[in-house]
Amino acid sequence: MTIFRNCLIPTWSKRSMHTxxxxxxxxxVAPMVDITTPQFLELLHIISGKDRYDYYTEMHHCQAILHHADHLDRFVGTPRSNIVVQLGGSDIEPMAQATKLLQDYGYKHVNINNGCPSPNVQHGSFGAVLMRTPELVADMLSAMVKHNVTIPVTVKCRTGVDYQDDFNFLTNYVNVLNQSERPPPHLIVHARKCILKGLSPKQNRMIPPLNYERVFELSKAFPDLPMTINGGFTEVDQIKNVLEKVDGCMIGRKGISNA
Structure with missing residues (x-):
């Protein structure tokens, strides 16, 4: 895929040039429903050859992980060091149990979805709606200590939800996550807020305006938290430039349209 082949991975950025x-x-590569399937992840592995990039699975509900416990490699994808399993759910214990199961199966990273706005996900009280209850997300992370989860568990979110989209809302959300017994070691931020009613998931990827500056501002407010930006990156130079301001850049549908 051209956009990946042409991306040079820097050993440092202006954000962390002294470390x-x-x-x-x-x-x-972003988690994408019906796209980052086990078969597509295998194709990415063949194309890239080495583990140069992180590949996120499509979102899997925690109960589905528990249900498919004996064949997760077929359901989720082959466990590899650069595969990140994205997990959805709002129930504390099943989320912790599913994460421990993934860890025991050989997966090295889990990501909690706090950004999906689809109606079905909203009905299940997870995805983007969890940004309104960061205490619940913090409790999920804390429960993973009791279940002896040792792999990194990160969070992917938006810049806001509906009219709760100011900087104070976003910083409060991150502050609450950081008060967990095991704060996320890495935050991925889609640089758009989402509109829960009236827009489809596809429209939520295009209509709310991109706000890269909000993510840069958040990164400055939390200098000890590695941060990846997501949303609208289509050019190699864009990606190189943004890596001077944050730690990582996540590419979505451009990666599959530029093979």
Whole structure:
């Protein structure tokens, strides 16, 4: 895929030029429903050859993970060091149990979805609606301590939800996550807010305006939290430039339209 082949991975950025690179793989492929399937992840592995990029699975509900416990490699994809399993759910114990199961099966990273606006996901009280209850997300992370989860568990979110889209809302959300017994070691931010009513998931990827500056501002407010930006990145130079301001850049549908 051209956009990936042409992305040079820097060993440092202006954000962390006095320290070692904080993300081993600064460039990643976004979780996409019905796209980042086990078969597509295998294709990405064949194309890239080495683990140069992180590949996120499509979102899997925690109960589905528990249900498919004996064949997760077929259901989720082959466990590899650069595969990140995205998990959805709002129930604390099943989320922790599913994460431990993934860890025991050999997966090295899990990501909690706090950004999906689809009606079905809203009905299940997870995805983007969890940004309104960050205490619940923090409790999920804390429960993973009791279940002996040791792999990184990160969070992917939006810049806001509906009219709750100011900087104070976003910083409060991150502050609450950081108060967990095991704060997320890495935050991925889709640089758009989402509109829960009246827009489809596809429209939510296009209509709310991109706000890269909000993510840059958040990154400055939390300098010890590695941060990846997502949303609208289609050019190699864009990606190189943004890696001077944040730790990582996540590429979505452009990656599948530029093979």
């Amino acid at each position: 070692l690179k904080r993300l081993r793989r600064p460039i990643s």
